[in-house]
Amino acid sequence: MAVVDRDHLAKLRKIEDERFLLLHPKSGEFFAKARQSMPAGVPMSWMSKWPGAYPVFVEEAKGSSFIDVDGNTYVDFCLGDTGSMTGHSPDAIATAIREQVGRGMSTMLPSKDASAVSEELAKRFSLPFWQFTVSATDANRHAIRYARLITGKAKVIVIDRCYHGSVDESFATLDSKGKTVAREGNIGAPVDLDVTTRVVAFNNLPAMKKALTNNDVAAILMEPAMTNVGIVLPKDNYLAGVEKLAKEFGALLIIDETHTISVGPGGMTAQLSLSPDFLTIGKAIGGGFPTGAFGMTSSVADSIKKLVDLEVIDTGGIGGTLAANVLSLAAMKATLTKVLTKENFDQMIKLGNRWADGVEKVINKYELPWTVNRLGARAEYMFSEKAPIDGREAADAGDFELEQYIHLRMLNEGFLITPFHNMALISPDTTYEDVDSHTVMFEQMCGDLIGK
Known part of the structure; x- marks a missing residue:
């Protein structure tokens, strides 16, 4: 060589x-x-x-x-x-944004594009209910907090050397003794990372099972293939094994398709017939416009509805108030229907x-x-x-x-x-x-x- x-x-x-x-x-x-x-x-x-x-x-x-x-x-x-x-400023997306700017940008009310985008995402990823955010990072934060709410558990499992935006729980790695520690470059962590997080290696089902055995894990947050540290592909049946373990130990599975959407219209979730509880994705679905979204199963949506009081639904500690603005939804609709x-x-x-x-x-x-x-x-x-x-x-x-x-x-x-x-x-x-x-x-x- x-x-x-x-x-x-x-x-x-x-x-x-x-x-x-x-x-x-x-x-x-x-x-x-x-x-x-x-x-x-x-x-x-x-x-x-x-x-x-x-x-x-x-x-x-x-x-x-x-x-x-x-x-x-x-x-x-x-x-x-x-x-x-999508390429830079595709005509279809640029036109949609330009036309929407003239009709308003933020109204604090839903637009008709909200339903159109949600229906398209549901069709692509086989998750029936969707909410919108300002980024994939924010989508991951939403999903983690909802997972903790539903399960009553605190811990989050992430993959060693993962990347999920600026989510605090994900800036962790394993030291030489296999202990969860802050990843190099982690700035101003609010708590020691082992308080919130367990780290396991990708493609290692025994390690995943061991991390779940205390029954204190609310969510497993992972990409179906690693991308930010370099492309690392899943072994055969690895992702199906993770799904099985998540169900066995009562943890909710969050699949982050922000980068893996590169494999096709429904990402690896559609390609491999995955069944996550949540799916998160970022600004690729808006042609680069700052946006994100997360989908969820019917059972997750039902659980959230039962556990969140309408009187205080606007003070839950998650979400950008105007994330689902009509401008971002116009961009998403054009991206999904005309470009991707x-x-x-x-x-x-x-x-x-x-x-x-x-x-x-x-x-x-x-x-x-x-x-x-x-x-x-x-x-x-x-x-x-x-x-x-x-x-x-x-x-x-x-x-x-x-x-x-x-x-x-x-x-x-x-x-x-x-x-x-x-x-x-x-x-x-x-x-x-x-x-x-x-x-x-x-x-x-x-x-x-x-x-x-």
């Missing part, structure tokens, strides 16, 4: 750092000004993670590409890390496989010890010879120094991939040319990495 020489990598990185400065002088000017009013010159702290002397400032985004303030055009395989998997359709998913998945095939062919050509994982319209290469089976293996496969070089090199060549790992997502507007040009550039980059 080929080995990346670190001294050689450092030289390549220096070249790309210098190219970045030449290609992005206006972004540098915007960054200098931004530092006067924003910490690190960015509106969200994680944006400091982009490689290069400063982030690229975007001028315009449309379809599968965007243009920066220096006039450089990029093929966007990041797509807001799923938020814009089966026909578009079929094409997106086809191109996702083409992207993965191209990357895999290059990896094999240069005998790199990397592997490629696929998740519908999403694919990723990881720095390990075998596909990881849990979050720890995926995290251990990371190589921050190498990732930073790859991301910067691709950025300088006009390609954006997800900043946290080497993942690409395909939109309905992504073309064969977009995919094939990436393969050509990826081959050039890998050849440079190993000196061929």
Whole structure:
């Protein structure tokens, strides 16, 4: 297997750092000004993670590409890390938002689109009742609190190295002794994580059963496939086993489809005929517009109705008051009925496989010890010879120094991939040319990495 020489990598990185400065002088000017009013010159702290002397400032985004303030055009395989998997500003969604703005944005009353969106989500995910939030994070918080209300239990099980937005209970991991502890980077945790949370490894049913045996678990919160630490796919019958254990021990199962919607219109829940108690999803169903939703079974909805008093229903400690505003519902309706359709998913998945095939062919050509994982319209290469089976293996496969070089090199060549790992997502507007040009550039980059 080929080995990346670190001294050689450092030289390549220096070249790309210098190219970045030449290609992005206006972004540098915007960054200098931004530092006067924003910490690190960015509106969200994680944006400091982009490689290069400063982030690229975007001028315009449309379809599968965007243009920066220096006039450089990029093929966007990041797509807001799923938020814009529809492509940027699809005409159908932009038109729906534009028309709704002229008719009102927030009224504190339901619109007719609320029923249309709920019915469409119910059809896709086979959960009959839906509520709306401002994000997937908020949807997960809702579901957790309702699970505690219904079960009378306190603990939440999450998967090691999971990601569910900024949900406090999910920022946990396992230490070397298997104890639940705060994950690195966890800021200002309100309590020690083992007070609220138990962590188990993905694809490990015995560990899941052990975590449930105290009968104090209100909910299991998990993605059907891990995505944020890298794509980790479930073993055969693993998810069915989790469902069975949840029922056996009286815990409610929350499936987070925020990223795994990439496999098709009904996500992995429809693909694998899963039966969660709750399902959460984020802004992909609004074309990138800030929104989220959670669905629930009839029995869950009935339990909530019995346990929540109407007199104090507005003070329950969950929810954004105007989350279900008419503007977000208009965006969701247009997204679900006109953009994230089966026909578009079929094409997106086809191109996702083409992207993965191209990357895999290059990896094999240069005998790199990397592997490629696929998740519908999403694919990723990881720095390990075998596909990881849990979050720890995926995290251990990371190589921050190498990732930073790859991301910067691709950025300088006009390609954006997800900043946290080497993942690409395909939109309905992504073309064969977009995919094939990436393969050509990826081959050039890998050849440079190993000196061929």
